[in-house]
Amino acid sequence: MSDPSPEVVEQLRQLLGEKGVRIQPDEVMPDVVLKPESTEQVSAILKICSAAGQALVPLGGKTGLANGHFQTDSELGLSLERMNAIEDLDAANRTMTVQAGCILQTAAEAAEAEELLLPLDFGARGSATLGGCLATNAGGNMVIRYGMARDMVLGLEVVLADGTVVTSMNKMLKNNTGYDLKQWFIGAEGTLGVITRVVMRLRPHPRSQNTALLAVDDFDSVGKLLRWLDGHTAGTLSAFEVMWPQYYEFITREGSAHRAPLPHGSAYYVLVETLGSNPEADAESFEMVLGEAMEQGLVSDAVLTRSQSERNAIWEIRDDVLELFKLGPMIPFDVSVTIEKMESFVNEIRTGMNKWDAPICIVLGHVGDSNLHVILGNENPEEFEYDALETLLYETVERYQGSVSAEHGVGLSKRAHLHRSRSEAELQLMIGMKKMLDPNNILNPNKIFSADKISAA
Amino acid sequence: MSDPSPEVVEQLRQLLGEKGVRIQPDEVMPDVVLKPESTEQVSAILKICSAAGQALVPLGGKTGLANGHFQTDSELGLSLERMNAIEDLDAANRTMTVQAGCILQTAAEAAEAEELLLPLDFGARGSATLGGCLATNAGGNMVIRYGMARDMVLGLEVVLADGTVVTSMNKMLKNNTGYDLKQWFIGAEGTLGVITRVVMRLRPHPRSQNTALLAVDDFDSVGKLLRWLDGHTAGTLSAFEVMWPQYYEFITREGSAHRAPLPHGSAYYVLVETLGSNPEADAESFEMVLGEAMEQGLVSDAVLTRSQSERNAIWEIRDDVLELFKLGPMIPFDVSVTIEKMESFVNEIRTGMNKWDAPICIVLGHVGDSNLHVILGNENPEEFEYDALETLLYETVERYQGSVSAEHGVGLSKRAHLHRSRSEAELQLMIGMKKMLDPNNILNPNKIFSADKISAA
Known part of the structure; x- marks a missing residue:
């Protein structure tokens, strides 16, 4: 594909004025980004681009994790940054x-x-x-x-x-x-x-917040704990985040930035949180419900946070995924499988990783939402095989009838694996929609579906 | 339109067997209803009907309130009653x-x-x-x-x-x-x-349920009460049903089947319910939150139910809408307007009803969902003007940027008024979808959009 035609860019510059077009003719950044300030301007841009067959990539904060905002030289960026009221x-x-x-x-x-x-x-x-x-x-x-x-x-x-x-x-x-x-x-x-x-x-807005970190001995208990908590917190359960020990123990290892609120050595670490409306009563009931879970043997150890800083410290452990990159090159995956299949899914991935020396296989996730983040890599950069890791992970997801994208979307990154979670009939129906609404394929082309796939349908 | 062709019906009978086709050649019921027992049979039916251009009306329990399941002589019913596992x-x-x-x-x-x-x-x-x-x-x-x-x-x-x-x-x-x-x-x-x-x-499944009937003096307090309750019940508020006094007082009038739990004469009656997980604590907190609402003057009188039968008695008042038909001929409407416009919306309808003698104008609704049921009619059947009532109601909805269908759908009943809640661009987009997925217009034709409208697009 060639660069956007100078005539089209000029037409757009006249429409949007100097402030409305950012041109950065360097090697790294996209060349042309349009910055309309009204819906009318967005409409006018699309009319011009539609007539010219000029492709556009709509841009938000560019924080997506599936390269859905990737812009080629032949595409115009369409940033809504000035429409922020x-x-x-x-x-x-x-x-x-x-x-x-x-x-x-x-x-x-x-x-x-x-x-x-x-x-x-x-x-x-x-x-x-x-x-x-x-x-x-x-x-x-x-x-x-x-x-x-x-x-x-x-x-x-x-x-x-x-x-x-x-x-x-x-x-x-x-x-x-x-x-x-x-x-x-x-x-x-x-x-x-x-x-x-x-x-x-x-x-x-919630008026109370109760947070705990729990140690759990086996995955069956993780599932039962989820049901127990959800059933006894009247819909106020807002987080049920599970860290497998490889994650928790690395993030809170000796010399790391994080103190371990619970000792190492448990099978699972679960961060739970409720958001309520009555600080005193909610704290009491949270403690009681967790106490009963311990009595039932679902939880082997627990830390309840008593202050905002204690709460933050636990969430920082959960959120410090970037720390993992110190281990070696890796790929973070975002997938779903139903909870009853999770343990066996993770075991299968682990077994698959054994063919490498020094494999990295770290799992954590929003287990209450069926969502796992699986991080695969190798401590030895020479042995880091991107394609093989992707294939291992996505083939397993497919076998477990999971989703290759839980929350990050498809973008460019997961396009090739979409068929593992979606049938041909579903894909054809989606492509039909794309062709109806964007017959010239000018809106974020090649994302979700490649242009080839669309024209072949 | 003519009856379905005997050849098509015969083909379907061979596909589905005797049990799979119900033919009722009387004047009232639809003539032919297909009763497939598998997805494969539904698919085969649609292939046959698609080839023959034969229209079908998918049928569930036929309890819809917008005539979406109405079947003409020329259409086949497609009942999924045997696919009920x-x-x-x-x-x-x-x-x-x-x-x-x-x-x-x-x-x-x-x-x-x-x-x-x-x-x-x-x-x-x-x-x-x-x-x-x-x-x-x-x-x-x-x-x-x-x-x-x-x-x-x-x-x-x-x-x-x-x-x-x-x-x-x-x-x-x-x-x-x-x-x-x-x-x-x-x-x-x-x-x-x-x-x-x-x-x-x-x-x-909830483990506790708390229900109350509240009297409220003005609509501003109704809105504040909703916010107060929702903000202090941690997401457990599951019903916020408002009855205007004309409804409540008629349903609980002397000699009716219902005892009035609160005396007549208030401006609004509000049924509130929470669903929780801790019977004792939830009852206590429900009472406390309602007590505070009374102290703030949002509630002037209240009855908290102490048993399932007391709870049922209050819900039966709320649900006995059929009792209203004793008043005279009427139309029940299902519409939405945002809460801050509701009082003035209802006043405007009431004013519009004044042009008739003995008008019936009764309002109740799921106010927490922006949803009002407005019942308009006339005690004198001679003065019952269907079209004029519809026009009054829907024109007002349009002026208040409301929705002509909150929860009942469009079907045949609201088709003519859809444009009052949806712009031409929205309607065209919908019709484009219909044409893409059902190019021969065989699936529930004339519902939501008339066939004319589709072919004109």
């Missing part, structure tokens, strides 16, 4: 109306100021945009309680490939008037339309 | 896999036997099927806490108009592998495909 925060109705370029953390803080919660949170909160969160159907740390990004969207505005603006800014919890077309665009990774504005449902 | 109830994973013809209540009871909750409940639970619930995205009495039917679906199998079977029976909470195509079919009222099997997410 919080247009409305309706405390009575508990909704917020936000432009797609608004940073997640900014939106969350605005909600918090009204004692409301935007219940979407993950590490990249300070850079990720709401538009990007919706385009990738982001997950994160509270999915077990509040769902994925999709589950908190009430309304949405999207610009189609041909420039048509579809405004569907519903603010009501119930609205069954025809097809729920916002769902088509959420999680579509910018391949079906450009999300420009959204209405998010807000929740009451 | 619970294929799998996975307690560890907290999911159930069910054939679409399974009755909602049957599924709910199976979940309950495992101490799990299928959190979908409404009056027609004993007849409605899971397939119908999903096709209409059913709502009901616990939406504020658990969402609509859509929000509890993890996986789905659907047969397309051309007979293609698309099996997408995901059991995992997180799965971002390409477009979430199950969403396309949920709420599409059988116009895009026939849902044959589903995977539902189950929740822990």
Whole structure:
């Protein structure tokens, strides 16, 4: 593919003005990024690009983990960074109306100021945009309680490939008037339309938070513990994060930045958290429910946090995934399998890793959401075989009827493995949708599906 | 349109056998209803009908309230009543896999036997099927806490108009592998495909239930009360049902089947309920939170139920909508408006009703979900003007940017008013989807969109 035609770029510059086009003619950064300031400008851009057959990559905070925002020289970037206003925060109705370029953390803080919660949170909160969160159907740390990004969207505005603006800014919890077309665009990774504005449902901000780190002796007990806690915390369970010992023990090893709140040597470490509304009663009930779990033998050891700093210390252990890279080259995978298959799935991966010397195989995950992060690599860079590791992992996922992408999406990174989690009939149906909504394949082409695959369908 | 061709019916009879075709050649019931017993049979039926251009109406329990299951003489019914098995109830994973013809209540009871909750409940639970619930995205009495039917679906199998079977029976909470195509079919009222099997997410069964009927003096306090309760019950608030006094006072009038738990004369009556996990602590906290609401002046009088029979008595008042028909001919409407506009919306409808003598104007609703049921009519049958009432109501909904269908769907009943809640761009996009997935318009034709509208697009 060749660079964008100078005529098209000139037309866009006239439309958007100097501030609206960033041109960076270096080797590393994408060449041209458009920065519209209104839905009308997004529409005008798409009309021009549609007529010229010019491909575009919609850009949020570029924090995605599947290369869904990767931009080639022949593509134009379409950044919504200037469309970042919080247009409305309706405390009575508990909704917020936000432009797609608004940073997640900014939106969350605005909600918090009204004692409301935007219940979407993950590490990249300070850079990720709401538009990007919706385009990738982001997950994160509270999915077990509040769902994925999709589950908190009430309304949405999207610009189609041909420039048509579809405004569907519903603010009501119930609205069954025809097809729920916002769902088509959420999680579509910018391949079906450009999300420009959204209405998010807000929740009451929690007034209490209880956190514990638990040691568990076997995986059967992990599953039972999940059911026990979920059944006895009235829907307030907001995190059930499991660390396999290889993770926990490395992150809290002698000389690391983290103190180990529980001794090494257990089979599993589980971080649990509830979000409630009555600090005193919730703390008491949390302790009681965990005490009963210990009596039943589901938990062998426990630390309950007594302060925000103790809580942070435990979450920092859970979140310090980057520390692992000190071990050697590795690939972090984001997959799902149902909980009853998890133990055997992990064992099979471990067995598969035995063919290498010094393999790295580390597992942790949002087990309450069926979501595992599996990190595979090799301490010896010479023995690090990217393709073989990918094949081992994804073939096992396929055999376990799991998902090759739990929360990160497909982008470029998982395109080749999509068929392991989706049947031919499903893929054909998706491609039909893509062809209907973007007949010239100008919206984030080659993401999710390669252009070849689309033209062959 | 003419009757189905005898050749097509004969072909289908050979496919399905005697038990699989019900022919009722009378004036009232539909003539031909097909009763497949497997997904393969549904697929074969659709292939035959697709080739012959024969229209079909997918049928669940036929309890829909928008005439989405209405079948003309020229259409074949496609009932999934024989596909009613619970294929799998996975307690560890907290999911159930069910054939679409399974009755909602049957599924709910199976979940309950495992101490799990299928959190979908409404009056027609004993007849409605899971397939119908999903096709209409059913709502009901616990939406504020658990969402609509859509929000509890993890996986789905659907047969397309051309007979293609698309099996997408995901059991995992997180799965971002390409477009979430199950969403396309949920709420599409059988116009895009026939849902044959589903995977539902189950929740822990509640261990406590607290219910109260509250009197509130003004609508501003209703809104504040909702926020207060939701903010102080940690997400356990499962019902916030408001009865305007005309409803409450008629249903509990002297000589009716219901005793009035609170005296007449208040501005609003609010039924609130929480579902928790600790009977003793939850009862105490419920009473405390309501007590504080009274101290703040949000509630002027309250009755807390102390037994299941007291609870039932209050819900029976809320649910006895049929009793209203004693007043005269009327139309029950199901609409949404955001909470801050509700009072003025209702006032405007009331003012509009003043042009008639003896008007009936009764309002109640799932106010926590923005959903109002407005019942309009006239005590004098001579003065009952169907069209004028519809116009008054839907024009007002349109002016308030509400939804002409909150939870009942569009079917035939609301087709003419869909444009009041959806823009031309939205409607065109929906029709594009319909044409892509059902090019011959054989799946529940004329529902949501008239055939004219589709062919004109």
